[in-house]
Every structure is written in C-alpha cells, then in structure tokens.
Amino acid sequence: MKKAEVVYRYLMLLTKRLTDKQLMLILAIVVGLLAGFGTYVFESLLHGIKHALVSWFRADEASLLYFIYPGVGIVLASLFVRYIVKDNISEGVTRVLYAMSRTGSRIRPHNCYTSIIGGATTIGFGGSVGPEAPIVLTGAAIGSNIGKFMRMNYKHITTLLGCGAAAAIAAIFKAPITGLVFVMEILMLEITMASITPLLISSVSATTLIFILKGFDPILEITGVETFDLRNIPMYIALGLTCGLISYYFTSVNSSIGEKFRTLDRQYKRWLAGGAILGLLIFIFPPLYGEGYESFTDLMHGRIDNLFNNSLFYKYKDIPWVIIVYLAAILFFKVIAMASTNAAGGVGGTFAPSLFVGAFTGGLMAYTSNTMLGMDLPIINFTLVGMAGVMAGVMKAPLTSIFLIAELSNGYGLFIPLMLVTAVSFVLSYYFDPYSIYTKKLDQRGELLTHNKDRSVLVFLNLRELMETDFYELDENATLGDVVKLISTVRRNIFPVVSPEGVLMGLVQLDDLRADMFNPEKYSTPVDRYMIPPMDRILPHEQIQSVLEKFEETKAWMLPVVDKDNRYLGFISKSRILAAYRQQLVEISET
Numbered sequence: 001m002k003k004a005e006v007v008y009r010y011l012m013l014l015t016k017r018l019t020d021k022q023l024m025l026i027l028a029i030v031v032g033l034l035a036g037f038g039t040y041v042f043e044s045l046l047h048g049i050k051h052a053l054v055s056w057f058r059a060d061e062a063s064l065l066y067f068i069y070p071g072v073g074i075v076l077a078s079l080f081v082r083y084i085v086k087d088n089i090s091e092g093v094t095r096v097l098y099a100m101s102r103t104g105s106r107i108r109p110h111n112c113y114t115s116i117i118g119g120a121t122t123i124g125f126g127g128s129v130g131p132e133a134p135i136v137l138t139g140a141a142i143g144s145n146i147g148k149f150m151r152m153n154y155k156h157i158t159t160l161l162g163c164g165a166a167a168a169i170a171a172i173f174k175a176p177i178t179g180l181v182f183v184m185e186i187l188m189l190e191i192t193m194a195s196i197t198p199l200l201i202s203s204v205s206a207t208t209l210i211f212i213l214k215g216f217d218p219i220l221e222i223t224g225v226e227t228f229d230l231r232n233i234p235m236y237i238a239l240g241l242t243c244g245l246i247s248y249y250f251t252s253v254n255s256s257i258g259e260k261f262r263t264l265d266r267q268y269k270r271w272l273a274g275g276a277i278l279g280l281l282i283f284i285f286p287p288l289y290g291e292g293y294e295s296f297t298d299l300m301h302g303r304i305d306n307l308f309n310n311s312l313f314y315k316y317k318d319i320p321w322v323i324i325v326y327l328a329a330i331l332f333f334k335v336i337a338m339a340s341t342n343a344a345g346g347v348g349g350t351f352a353p354s355l356f357v358g359a360f361t362g363g364l365m366a367y368t369s370n371t372m373l374g375m376d377l378p379i380i381n382f383t384l385v386g387m388a389g390v391m392a393g394v395m396k397a398p399l400t401s402i403f404l405i406a407e408l409s410n411g412y413g414l415f416i417p418l419m420l421v422t423a424v425s426f427v428l429s430y431y432f433d434p435y436s437i438y439t440k441k442l443d444q445r446g447e448l449l450t451h452n453k454d455r456s457v458l459v460f461l462n463l464r465e466l467m468e469t470d471f472y473e474l475d476e477n478a479t480l481g482d483v484v485k486l487i488s489t490v491r492r493n494i495f496p497v498v499s500p501e502g503v504l505m506g507l508v509q510l511d512d513l514r515a516d517m518f519n520p521e522k523y524s525t526p527v528d529r530y531m532i533p534p535m536d537r538i539l540p541h542e543q544i545q546s547v548l549e550k551f552e553e554t555k556a557w558m559l560p561v562v563d564k565d566n567r568y569l570g571f572i573s574k575s576r577i578l579a580a581y582r583q584q585l586v587e588i589s590e591t
Helices: 003-015 020-054 065-085 092-102 114-124 132-149 154-173 176-185 193-214 230-262 267-284 293-300 304-308 320-343 351-372 379-395 398-408 415-432 440-444 453-459 480-487 544-554 574-588
Strands: 494-498 504-509 558-562 568-573
Touching: 020 065, 020 114, 020 132, 020 154, 020 193, 065 114, 065 267, 092 132, 092 154, 114 132, 132 154, 132 351, 154 176, 154 193, 154 398, 176 193, 176 398, 230 267, 230 320, 230 351, 230 379, 230 415, 267 320, 293 304, 293 351, 293 379, 304 320, 320 351, 351 379, 379 398, 379 415, 398 415, 494 568, 504 558, 544 558, 544 574, 568 574
Parallel strands: none
Antiparallel strands: 494 504, 558 568
16 A cells, blocks of 8 residues: 555544634645745745845945856756756746646646756846745645645645645745735635635644744835825825836737747747846846845835946945936846746746836836935835835735735835825836736636636636547438438437548538438439538637627627648537536535
8 A cells, every 4th residue: 555545644643523614724824834934945045045045245346257157047947947857937926827727727736846956056146036926836735635635626726726726925024914915915815714814824834833933024124115295196096007007018028029039939038138138238227136125125214225236336325316317227127137037938927027127117216206306205114015005906816916015114104105106106006008917918818717607617617628520421422312321320410511631611400301311303403402501610719709799799609620731530519518617616616
C-alpha cells in the first residue's frame, strides 16, 4: 500500500467524528499556516538575493550591473520553468482562475513551491514585477492539493484553494481582511457563510504566523497620515480620473507588449529583447528594480533624494522640474518594464506594479501641485489613495484596494478619499474595458467564472464533449432513393450533405422528404433538390454562451459544427446543452 494511502486512511480515522464544517475549519487553519510559511520563505529568498546583488552599490554612482542583472534573472527563471518545472507558472492569479473553471480547482503539486523559486529569482535580480501573483498561486496550490488529498468534491476543493490564496495575500501584506476580500472580489468565490468562515480563519492563521516569524512591523513604513480635508475633494476627484486613465494605459500597454513578444519565434530573442529593455530602463531609472516597495515608501515620506540613488541624474536631485519629469518617467516606464519582464519569460505579477504606479501617480500629483501651484496637498495621503485608485482600475477590485490601503496605513482615516478615488477610477476604467488584467483573456476564451451562477455553470461545459458525431453523411451526388434506404436503419431525422473534401454543403431533413419518400418514381431525384442551408454554424472552440445565443436567434434545436474551413465535424443539440447544464449545476452545488 502506498504511503499516501496509509496517511489518508489514518487521517480519516482521526477525523471520522468531525462534521464536514468542522473538518473544513481545521483544514483552513492548516492551509493558512502552510501558505503563511510559504510566503515567509518566498520573501526571505527574494530579499536575500536582492541584498546580495545590490546592497553594496554606491548611492552616487550608476552601476552597469543594473543593466546586466535583470536579463540574467529572466534567463535563469525561464530555464528553471522550461527544463525543471516543464509547466507554465506565469500569471499566477489568472492560472488560479483557470483552474477554478477548467480543471476542477485542481492545481499541480509542483506549484506549491516552483513559483517561490521562479518569482524570487526574477524579482531578486531586478525583474520589475510583483511577488503577489506567484505567492497567490503557491497558496492556492497548497489549498487545492490538500483538498485533493482529502478526496473532497469540487466545492470544498475550491474553498480550500480560496483559503490558500487569501492566506497568501494576508501574509504578504499582514492584512487579513484584504486577503478575505481579495478572494471574494477577484477570484469570485461564492459568497456564503460556509465559504467566508474558512477564508477568514485561513487569513488570520497566516497573518498570525507571519507576526510570529517577522514581528509586527508593517510591510510598508507609513507614518504621518494626515486627517482628511474636505477642501481637497476636487483634487481627489481629479486623482480618481487620472488613476482611471493610467489604469487603462497600464492594461493596454501590458497587453500590447505581450502581443509583440509573442511574435518573436525563439525564446532567446525574447530573452535578448526583454533583457535589453529592462536592463536599460533600470540602469537609467533604478527605482524600477524589483517590486519597488522601498521606492514608493521613500516617495510618500518625501525622501525623494533616495529615488536618485545610483542614477545618472543624481546630481540634479534638487531641481524641482527635473524631479517632476523623473517621477513621471518612472511612472510610465514601470508598466513597460513589468510587461517586458513577464513577456520575456520572468515569473511575477501585476499586483505590486499597480500599487507602484498608483503611488507615483498620487505622489506626482501632490508634489507638482505643491511645487508649481503653491498648494499644500499631503503627499502621503495622495500616494496611498493613488495606490488604491490605480489598483482598483487595473484589477477591477475597488473593495480590495480600499481595505488594503486602510490596513497598511493602520487606520481608516482615509476611508472617504479612498472610496471617492477608487469609485471614480473604477467607473472610468470600466468604461474603457470591463475586464481586469487577470480576467480579460479568460473571458475571451469562455473560461471565466463569475458571481452569475448561470454563466459560471456554462463555463464548465465542454463543447467538444457535447458534440454528437453519429450522423450519416450524404454524398452530394446521392438520390432520394439512397436516403429512403437509410431511413430504416438510422434513427436520425437530419442528414448532413458533405463534399468529397468534407465541406458541409447543406442539410436534408426527414420532414422535407415525406411528400416524396413513398413515391418510387421520385427515387432518382438528386438529394440536393431537398437540401437546405443550415440556419447557422458553430465553431469547435466557440463559447457555450455564444452557442446558446445562436440557438435563441435561429429558434433551432440542432446546429452543425464545422471548422474554420467549413468542414463538417458533427452536431450540437440545444437539449443536450440543457441536460449537461442541469447536471453540472447539481455537481457544483453539492455540499
């Protein structure tokens, strides 16, 4: 007997007196502790690599190693993924969403640790991405594999997957409420007491472990948050509009650069392009190195001099207009650096870059207004609120953004400007693009779960599995007599007419033959006399939602499936889709 089976049986004996709810609460604690420890390992490895590489640089000199390090990190991470992992571990949050919709919330076991290595290598060497996506994938994988090991159903595995993701976010920011809201808003887990309680317990468990291992110091050094001033409301509205536009720039540039890198037909070309772009940007603008938490912490506390350390512009750090141009350049080039890192093969996320860009958006607005217009805007407040504004627009997650900044700033004094800016940014960015940076591709492929249960159930349906292929194909030269001979041996009342090349020419329906099928004199009539064009056609990779819309428009109960060259593949019936829908609804609703 395998060791895993022995352990499973032993655990079943230990937990046989527990109800499902009690077992879920215990497993939530286990998942939270493991995800919290994984976060601790990830951060320790990341900071160890970064400290070894750059801590000895002189502040008043630009180092050519900034040009070299990022490319080395991307190559190392890519080689690790290609030859050791042999699986795609990029875009961690998107992969978690994909697992929930396409693989029964089952994530491969290696994801419990491979994202830690790949992400720490990429970011430690200067990759301008965030650690949150790799650690979310790590936490989700831990929860998924524990649920799978305990042989739970889809609903419970999904809940534990969410527990791992919530614990990871809670641990990395020391913000348990943010972890809970993140899963509810971004992973779109069903909101019930049965899911909220394990998520909260997992988040608290992970945060408590991080407090024990690392102390109570916050991830960001935030002091001196000023009281909200009603006179600044117009500027907060302006900041919200700016954040909405910057969010659209963020997602558009990220998508555009990703498409351009995909046109490169060799991995070494992506390495060269990504390494060159990233190395050049970091050499010119050192704050772009890594996730950038230290940079926007310096910005919000007015330590702008530190942003010029190791920079070519170090001697100009006291000139206001140079500072403004420098900050604006960092803001816009951060998105290019992030997208190039991921597209070239690095392992990282967009969570931290969105915070970085938001911090520089708010900080730049406050600094420019104070310096050029003589205003007295609090830079700390605008930096924090800007972080929430861009994050809300990029991730389409206003609640997560609000609670994250509220927890990071150790208070809720900024709640009004946070709600105002995130609402304005969210609405404006939603107008340009309703999907987040995580969900856009998944929705285009019909693989996105939402809080709409009807649409979510449709995501689980596989078009190829629903396709029926046991229809008798008629040759375009067939006659009515040929069809009459078939009718006694087949059960179908519709026949596809197919050319020798397999192209669908049309359909013959039994109802259209009834007037002549009992008249032998008509048997020599070519079948194309009875052929009709299909009311519509379905492509094999089409979304189920789109297929249902075609059924609704045509009022048909059966439509042919063809490939892009109109070659016949089979049929889809509306009744089969509805039957599969009902079955799937029962399966995902199991308790």
